[in-house]
Amino acid sequence: MPSFSKGSSVMPISRRRLLQGVGAGAALSLAGLPTRLFAQEKIKVAAVYTVPFEQQWVSRLHLAANAAKEAGEIEYVATENVSNTDYERVMREYAEQGYQLILGEVFGVEDEARAVAADYPEVAFLMGSSFPADDAVPNFAPFDNYIQDASYLSGLVAGAMTKTKNIGLVGGFPIPEVNRLMHAFMQGVRETAGDDTKFQVAFIGSWFDPPKAKETAFAQIDAGADILYAERFGVSDAAKERGVLAIGNVIDTQSEYPETVVATALWDFKPTLDKALSEIRAGTFKAADYGVYSFMKEGGCALAPLGTFEDKVPDEVKKLVAEKEEAIRSGNLVVEINDTEPKSS
Template sequence: MHPTRRQAVLVGASLALGACWPAQAQARLKVAAVYTVPAGQQWVGRVDKALKAAAARGEIDYVFSENVAAADFERVVREYAEQGCALIVGEAFSVEAAARKVARAFPKTAFLMGSSGRPQAPNFAVFDNYIHEPAYLTGMIAAGMSKTRRVGLVAGYAIPEVNRLMNAFIAGVKEVDPKARISVAFIDSWFDPPKAKQVAFGMIDDGVDVLYAERFGVSDAAKERKVLAIGNVTNTQDKYPETIVASALWNVEPTIDAAVAAVKAGKFRGADYGKYSRMQYKGSELAPLGTFEDKVPAELKARVAKKQKAILDGKFIVKVNDAAPRATR
């Protein structure tokens, strides 16, 4: 097995290396995922969670490869397609050309890839974490909880799918405190907790007391310096009970469930599955305040609840802004 590759089956059956599914479980849909980062990373971790849930219900057989280098991506995806996997999932942001090339070579295989590009007929569908709506709400909370009126954002790359979340968060901050000062930084990595932590330390030294933790490592810095942090994609408040005040959660289950149903019905097409990440589809949500339930002022909670209802009712639209966010001084 390639040293950067790991396969797993989540159906209680053993798997021979190189096989896409156990022979005794072929009645279920065969699904493979190819991840360029660890399966526990924020973004792909949510995809992995949704696929595990479908496997636990007996709907699919699921295998995956993680930490797949860009140079190996095309080969790994092609191998899964050759093995007969009906649906292949992954993030193609840094390997877009390779993913689309394999999809063209296997037109009868369904591909559901995280991508900021367009769908590709007939079989390459795209999705992404459109969680800008709860991100806006967390921005409101961040502004209301900041004592210095300084809020910082530490993220991976300045690409559309990251920018839209940050811009929505900033818009939420500005609704509550139009004069709040915003610091923005990118670490140019999807997984470098030590670097993210050091960048966050710099912001804290500059007066920031609430940090948007788009990457792992930021919350650790906030915890050490006893300031607050806002979670992104996943809820880690159980690990940071005195630090994470709110989180914008991404639930990939609606996306995966829609794709699996389409494949089983023979109706899968190259389409944009982005809508399934919206709050109205339960693809995203504002996490419960948990340990901060009694620490967030009642007036602020009421204001956030009112805005959330407006979003769900379609009376307030959180704009999708893919431009690189700007710091304010």
């Protein structure tokens, strides 16, 4: 693995800038995309992450890629803690070394990342992004963690467990990727706890600052919250110390907090990665919205087993959750995708 410089990651809150780095001159033809591969060939995959491997969101990408590596499907290397100012350089170095798929999250460097993709039409880029797919860059496919289905189910559980009808939510930034999960969670809470439930919503301005998230959670507990939505690391620690409950996000941490984490909306990146790898093997990878592979009906998300809380959650609520999950998987229930910033109420 090449030696890359690493730095701390601070993603800017604004992701909705107009693309400037990719203009009319960046138009590419599908002929530049990778050709069909033989089934036994391993696809060379490189990943560029702005945060540590253990950060919730990135950990799911890293887990899926390592599983594909262990299964003999891919070769895989990755660099963590790449600063936004260094991101483009690391992407280019991987592209120059002949990697066929470059994976990452470019929310703070949208323009730069798409410009890199335009310069390497023979490389497939699968990137976490707030922007839609763009035919002008046909080898750049965006994805996102659309796990609102599982977040809604976790809200049903939380609403049944709250005694104060006061729930705290601690997120990183008020951007679509976080907002939609919070809204879905709150929708579920209202269905089981009532519309009069109070929500305290706060954002810490960082993707990885457990002490700040913990401090923010303490403030919400002091203001009456008896359940915390732990979108960031550090929140469950505060809940554990103060004897209140928490709802997990993206990864299941109940084994670490057996008396604290009631339920978790899990994200599985495998369906997203599998789709990209199959398209690369077929020589048909193109600009497309890969966010749909995070939906529950695609196997991209699920509600974690209740585990230590199996006997503590009311039976009628577990039955309701099962019914709602079946409706989501069948397509009879579509959880709203609301990307607007949630507010305290």
